[in-house]
Amino acid sequence: MMFGRCCCIQPEDGHEQVFHTATPMEFPPAGERKALQVPPDFSIRSVDSTASPGAGYISLSEEQKAREMTKLQHMIRDFVMEFLQGVFLDAVLEDGSVVPCRCVMDSKLSVLMLQVHSTTRTVDLTSIQEICSGKELKDLQVTTPLDDHCVTLVMADDRCVSFRFPDRQGREHFATCMKVLRLALD
Numbered sequence: 630m631m632f633g634r635c636c637c638i639q640p641e642d643g644h645e646q647v648f649h650t651a652t653p654m655e656f657p658p659a660g661e662r663k664a665l666q667v668p669p670d671f672s673i674r675s676v677d678s679t680a681s682p683g684a685g686y687i688s689l690s691e692e693q694k695a696r697e698m699t700k701l702q703h704m705i706r707d708f709v710m711e712f713l714q715g716v717f718l719d720a721v722l723e724d725g726s727v728v729p730c731r732c733v734m735d736s737k738l739s740v741l742m743l744q745v746h747s748t749t750r751t752v753d754l755t756s757i758q759e760i761c762s763g764k765e766l767k768d769l770q771v772t773t774p775l776d777d778h779c780v781t782l783v784m785a786d787d788r789c790v791s792f793r794f795p796d797r798q799g800r801e802h803f804a805t806c807m808k809v810l811r812l813a814l815d
Contacts, residue, residue, distance in 0.1 A: 662717040708806040725774035
């Protein structure tokens with residue numbers, strides 16, 4: 630994990646390290662923490678889709694493509710604005726419990742700062758190799774209990790950090806926006 634090694638198994642000793650459980654820092658009370666907002670019209674289209682196996686892609690008209698692109702641009706813009714100001718996500722610990730993690734993105738949209746208790750780590754978005762959610766999590770070699778509401782960011786050095794969301798829609802909103810931002814840096 631980002632605050633030690635990761636929720637990923639480390640090859641040298643097979644053990645995990647997670648967030649340091651140092652003295653808690655001053656976070657706003659739970660009810661006052663800014664959470665990530667999912668657009669009400671966001672729909673899930675992921676590897677977890679329940680579409681029939683042979684369904685394939687839906688062909689869109691040019692007008693529909695333009696509307697979808699505008700919708701995506703607005704969604705990414707709103708996501709970025711929230712992360713520039715800072716949002717709280719639930720980071721998953723080794724035992725499956727969660728802790729509040731303050732997440733802030735820099736103005737260049739290239740670095741994500743994660744703050745848990747008194748520990749702060751930064752993630753260069755270009756170091757993110759994979760953004761796994763839903764059924765994709767089964768391919769990760771982790772002992773941390775992750776469920777259908779989790780997203781894991783896997784870095785090039787095998788460090789990772791996982792977040793749990795209230796529902797699949799929140800999970801896919803975060804994963805989709807992070808994937809777009811990561812691809813934009815290539």
